[in-house]
Amino acid sequence: MNTYTLAxxxxxYEDRCVVAVEEMEVKEGEILAIVGPSGAGKSTLLRLLNFLEHPTNGRIIHEGLPVGAEVPLEVRRRVTTVFQHPVLLRRSVSSNLRFGLKLRGERPSETEIQTWLDALGLADLSDAPARTLSAGEAQRVALARALILGPSALLLDEPTANLDPYNVGLIEDMIRRINTEQTTTIVLVTHNIFQARRLADRTGLMIGGELIEVAATEKFFSSPDDHRTAAFVRGDLVY
Amino acid sequence: MDTLAEALVNALKLLRDMDPALLETVGLTLQVTGAALVIALIIGIPTGAAIGLSPGVRGAGFLIPLIYTGMGLPPVAVGLFVYLLLSNQGPLGGLDWLFTPTGMVLAQTIIAFPLVVGLTMAAVRGVDAQLPVQLRALGATRRQTALTTLVEARMGVTAAVVAAFGSIISEVGAVMLVGGNIEGRTRVLTTAIVLETRKGNFALALALGLILLALAFVANFAFYRLQVRRGGGS
Structure with missing residues (x-):
């Protein structure tokens, strides 16, 4: 079963369509990378997949069930997003980690919190005020806060943009681990085609709101069907 | 200077002797202001949060300037309005609230409400615009989103509480008109100060003023501790 099917x-917005995707599938347990130039509609696509916005037209089927304008809470809670600029709450790091579960009426154990802090190299920052963290630390807290929820689909919007190689490495390792160990479906929006190549099972190119091509990552980079994909992979300007 | 010194001595004496009339006045002041503040907060915080969280709300171009205007309402004008509302010929005359603490609470609630709404709205709008989206992405319901946003805006919301409290505990125009400064029934600290000044008892009036200031300081100290404690994890 697909995690998502879009038709x-x-x-x-008014006369401008920022997303116009005729067909798209996100297979259960895969990492799908969406690359494309700025303003291609990648982030809006993620917001649609997280049910934060409702499409003007068309159908989104999530785990076999069509999703209407009012998305049931339990469906919405199976998906979460880590944004490029995560907003952390004005409280401690560990309290930020607890937050999503508290919304669900759950109380994570200290061991569980510590496990995620350790996994993302945040063990020493448990009691630190979240708003004082560096960009890399903040992004790792945001990732831990999302992963502790055990989502069936994790949406990542430029999760490592502007981060140093150390933080990029930690986050990419965690993405791989979650995908392998928990078979979490991951949709990764990135400008970084090298990251897409490193992580994704399949990669898609979005330009002007349209999904130009989606292919197995190796094929996408070595022998794409569309000339715009070939140009984008070469590093040419595509818009 | 003599009057000031005498006022200080008087204030301390009044407090030491636990003068029953003074205690009654202080009690009523706290009752009326407390009740008005609580009502204004109960209605005003959700209203301010709702407006703050809906930047594109219809009629905002008219509503927000209206709230800002309300934040500067002259208490005496509010008092006159409530007086007319509660007088025998007024639409709420049947309630018999004129010259009662209930009428005074109504007038002070009207003064505090726009302050609470306006400052809460500004506080909520001051938090990161992406916060509600982030909260929804983490699975928050609309109610949880609003509550968490309010908690994130707590410094500003506490400022709204402080401003509203300050505006009503110190106002005299509305409580004087609506309450009538009746001894043992509707006399509060501010109206007592006016009365004693008119009688020429400046030292006593100043003493009452010092007690009022002390009360305001204690309340604001408590609000500040709350603000610091809640904001401690930031």
Whole structure:
């Protein structure tokens, strides 16, 4: 079963459609990378997949069930997003980790919190005020806060943009680990084609709101079908 | 200077002797202001949060300037309005609230409400605009989103509470008109100060003023401790 199936999905503001995806599938347990130039509609696509916005037209089927305008809470809570600029709450790091579970009426054990802190190299920052962290630490807290929820689909919007290689490495390792160990479906939006190549099972190119091509990552980079994909992979300007 | 010194001595004496009339006045002041503040907070915080969280709300261009205007309402004008509302010929005359603490609470609630709404709205709008989206992405319901946003805006919301409290504990125009400064029934510290000044008892009036200031300081100290404690994890 696909985690997502999109058919004729359009998301428009007045006369401008920022997303116009005729067909798209996200297979259960895969890492799908979406690359493309700025303003291609990648982040809006993620917001649609997280049900933060409702498409103007078209259908989104999530885990076999069509999703309407009012998304049931339990469906919405199976998906979460880590944003490029995560907003951490004005409380400690460990309290930020607890937050999503508290919303669900759950109380994580100290061991569980510590496990995630350790996994993301945050063990020493448990009691630190979250707003005082560096960008890399903040992004790792945001990732831990999302992963502790055990989502069936994890949406990552430029999760390592502007981070140093150490933080990029930690986050990429965790993405791989979660995908392998927990078979979490991951949709990764990135400008970084090298990251897409390192992580993704399949990669897609978005330009002007349209999904130009989706292919197995190796094929996408070595022998793409569309000339725009070939140009984008070469590093040419594509828009 | 003599009057000031005498006022200080008087204030201490009044407090030491636990003068029953003074205690009654202080008690009523706290009752009226406390009740008005609680009502204004109960209605005003959710209203301010709702407006703050809906930047594109219809009619905002008119509503927000209206709230800002309300934040500067002259208490005496509010007092006059409530007086007319509660007088025998007024639409709420049947309630018999004129010259009662309930009427005074109504007037002070009207003064505090726009302050609470306006400052809460500003506080909520001051938090990161992406916070509600982030909270929804973490699975928050609309209610949880609003509550968490309010908690994140707690410094500003506490400032709203402080401003509203300050505006009503110190106002005299509305409580004087609506309450009538009746001894043992509707006399509060501010109206007592006016009365004693008119009688020429400046030292006593100043003493009452010092007690009022002390009360305001204690309350604001408590609000500040709350603000610091809640904001401690930031």
């Amino acid at each position: 004729g999905v359009r998301h428009c």
